[in-house]
Amino acid sequence: MTKVVFLDRATIGPSVAIRRPDFPHDWTEYDRTQADQVAERLADADIAITNKAPIRAETLEALPKLKMISVAATGYDVIDVPACTKRGIIVSNVRGYAVNTVPEHTFALIFALQRNIVGYRQDVIDGEWQKAGQFCFFNHSIRDLYGTRLGIVGSGVIGQAVGQIGRALGMDVIFAAHKGQPTFGSLYTSWNTVLETSDIITLHTPLKPDTRNLISTAEFAQMKRRPIIINTSRGGLVDEAALVGALDRGEVRGAGFDVLTREPPVADNPLLTILNRPNVIVTPHVAWASEEAMQVVWEQTVWHVEQFHAGTPKNVLN
The missing domain is CATH 3.40.50.720 (NAD(P)-binding Rossmann-like Domain)
Known part of the structure; x- marks a missing residue:
């Protein structure tokens, strides 16, 4: 069964309904994940969801099962995209949610x-x-x-x-x-x-x-x-x-x-x-965080996971 790990749930406001993927899966969720905890928490993951928890090249070396990263944001500087490309890991990000x-x-x-x-x-x-x-x-x-x-x-x-x-x-x-x-x-x-x-x-x-x-x-x-x-x-x-x-x-x-x-x-x-x-x-990085926008962020994030699982990945960065 596909294992999905969400590294930093606390970066999405509590008002947001966290819908999970619509295919059979094993779901693990953490409020926060420090950089030195990423490799351990993704050790058996097929799909990672992250907003700000970093996934760097050295971490990817310890994650042979990882196939996809869904970034719950537009900015993706926390992800080493070239290293993901080298390992065949798809990276998708959210787009267009913050237009208001x-x-x-x-x-x-x-x-x-x-x-x-x-x-x-x-x-x-x-x-x-x-x-x-x-x-x-x-x-x-x-x-x-x-x-x-x-x-x-x-x-x-x-x-x-x-x-x-x-x-x-x-x-x-x-x-x-x-x-x-x-x-x-x-x-x-x-x-x-x-x-x-x-x-x-x-x-x-x-x-x-x-x-x-x-x-x-x-x-x-x-x-x-x-x-x-x-x-x-x-x-x-x-x-x-x-x-x-x-x-x-x-x-x-x-x-x-x-x-x-x-x-x-x-x-x-x-x-x-x-x-x-x-x-x-x-202000504390909240320009993006209207309740309406955060819900759109999550809907896109989980949709990317579903699209990858269906073999039709969307908003791919690599």
């Missing part, structure tokens, strides 16, 4: 920073409104989105959905060409122009070797309009220490991040030192 939830979270961060919601909320908590002596006060700047330029890095379905919302709000939406690319199609604006002219820059691109630290000290120095920086895509796209320096120097007005280089963050993450600033918002 991530863009909505992106704009939640944009609105909060553009209108200084965090700062004004804290002022009310601290009694500043009560001391003002009039119906309002002006401790923080408030800016409209209408007429501002939104620079989007990444033109996939999520980037396009973000652009659609931006246009509906009257923003000038542009998509960045690849960094260092001298020529590009009509959809794109040069990388340097996006950095130099955008009022808000938001990232929606995968983390790969050529996108790690895509934005760092040199890029921040190019940002003439002091933009807000948003990252709801992958930690590591922005150099976090360089971001703190850019905030300190006033090269950017604010930062809204849902993803960090290491998750959960370690104590020396530079962003943890500035969380009390009103122009910095960090």
Whole structure:
């Protein structure tokens, strides 16, 4: 009988109905799995389901029975896909589920920073409104989105959905060409122009070797309009220490991040030192996690398992 092992059930919200595959199988489920537990827990598995539990080349050497990995996410940097290909292991990932939830979270961060919601909320908590002596006060700047330029890095379905919302709000939406690319199609604006002219820059691109630290000290120095920086895509796209320096120097007005280089963050993450600033918002990798989106994630994840078992694998990465 096919053995299916789900390594990290706790990464899918408790409201999600975990439907199991519709073929006879042996099911094992763990709330969490550390990297050093993966090989042991998958020792007899034919199919692995994982969200963030890593499956690397050295682990695969100890898993001769493994035939398929269903990733309960779009990002698959936790899987050594080339090593899986070498061993004939199919890897499938979830696609298209986040077309509403991530863009909505992106704009939640944009609105909060553009209108200084965090700062004004804290002022009310601290009694500043009560001391003002009039119906309002002006401790923080408030800016409209209408007429501002939104620079989007990444033109996939999520980037396009973000652009659609931006246009509906009257923003000038542009998509960045690849960094260092001298020529590009009509959809794109040069990388340097996006950095130099955008009022808000938001990232929606995968983390790969050529996108790690895509934005760092040199890029921040190019940002003439002091933009807000948003990252709801992958930690590591922005150099976090360089971001703190850019905030300190006033090269950017604010930062809204849902993803960090290491998750959960370690104590020396530079962003943890500035969380009390009103122009910095960090949320715990929840942009993807609306109840509706999480249910779609699971339905796709288990469907991939079923399709593989039926001999018709879908959304294959290798």
